[in-house]
Amino acid sequence: MAYNVLIVDDSAVMRALIRKVLVISGFDIGQYFEGANGLEALAILENNWVDIILSDLHMPEMNGAALVKELNKHEVWRNIPVVLITTEARPEIINPFLELGVRDYIQKPFRPETIKQKLTGILGEGMATDAGQIESCDF
Amino acid sequence: MLAKLRAATFEVLETMFFLFPEGLEEDELMPARGPFLCSWVSIIGPQSLRLGMIVPESLARKMAANFLGISEPEVKQPELEDILKETTNMMAGSFLSKLEASSAFQLQTPHARWLSPGEEKPKGPAKRLRFDVDEELLELFVERES
Numbered sequence: 379m380a381y382n383v384l385i386v387d388d389s390a391v392m393r394a395l396i397r398k399v400l401v402i403s404g405f406d407i408g409q410y411f412e413g414a415n416g417l418e419a420l421a422i423l424e425n426n427w428v429d430i431i432l433s434d435l436h437m438p439e440m441n442g443a444a445l446v447k448e449l450n451k452h453e454v455w456r457n458i459p460v461v462l463i464t465t466e467a468r469p470e471i472i473n474p475f476l477e478l479g480v481r482d483y484i485q486k487p488f489r490p491e492t493i494k495q496k497l498t499g500i501l502g503e504g505m506a507t508d509a510g511q512i513e514s515c516d517f
Numbered sequence: 518m519l520a521k522l523r524a525a526t527f528e529v530l531e532t533m534f535f536l537f538p539e540g541l542e543e544d545e546l547m548p549a550r551g552p553f554l555c556s557w558v559s560i561i562g563p564q565s566l567r568l569g570m571i572v573p574e575s576l577a578r579k580m581a582a583n584f585l586g587i588s589e590p591e592v593k594q595p596e597l598e599d600i601l602k603e604t605t606n607m608m609a610g611s612f613l614s615k616l617e618a619s620s621a622f623q624l625q626t627p628h629a630r631w632l633s634p635g636e637e638k639p640k641g642p643a644k645r646l647r648f649d650v651d652e653e654l655l656e657l658f659v660e661r662e663s
Binding site for chain 2: 438465467
């Protein structure tokens with residue numbers, strides 16, 4: 379089963395890195411979508427099916443917190459798993475997001491296998507299992 | 518505090534860039550040729566700080582190439598600034614985590630700019646850490662923000 383992934387980050391280089399990491403992790407990716415903030419993410423969701431959202435916290439226009447609150451208001455979008463990819467891992471900052479329904483978080487800096495482990499845990503089957511493929515990849 | 522910043526630097530450079538820095542002593546000379554790129558991020562809180570980094574373009578290019586998995590000539594100029602901003606942001610986040618700083622300390626948006634000749638030389642009361650990264654100089658600074 380291929381999964382559609384939405385990456386939300388105001389840094390183009392970080393979006394490129396996350397995308398690359400997903401590829402080398404061996405996920406069965408259907409479509410990639412990218413947004414530079416929460417507003418762009420919502421616009422993408424209006425017209426596309428997304429299976430998982432990887433989002434930054436601090437973004438202009440609409441940040442990660444506002445995005446999650448908007449998702450929670452929607453009958454369908456509230457069921458899309460959201461994983462935060464953030465420089466902030468302090469419990470006081472992360473816990474409110476987990477209480478809002480965010481599934482998990484990944485702190486930058488991260489290793490490819492960390493993303494793979496988290497998404498495998500959330501999306502379940504369909505992931506590549508060759509960990510050596512990640513270790514040997516010079517991304 | 519500097520020990521935590523040093524640890525954050527190692528963590529970010531090793532994990533995201535496959536670069537292995539070596540700390541330099543204060544009086545240890547390390548030749549560096551510009552132009553130099555500076556990035557910084559403010560940490561607003563009970564004691565507001567600014568954490569920043571200065572690197573020569575050649576090291577910024579190497580970092581960007583390693584980060585994006587492309588060759589150095591393929592790196593575009595704006596990507597150098599973006600990568601350095603991300604790096605500073607990650608270092609600041611890791612630094613705050615290691616300090617177990619409360620949520621009263623908030624990371625702000627990172628910035629980057631190219632320095633004018635001579636501007637890279639240390640001045641002011643900032644605390645500094647210097648590293649040898651693949652025979653290139655990387656300098657970190659932390660200063661109080663008014």
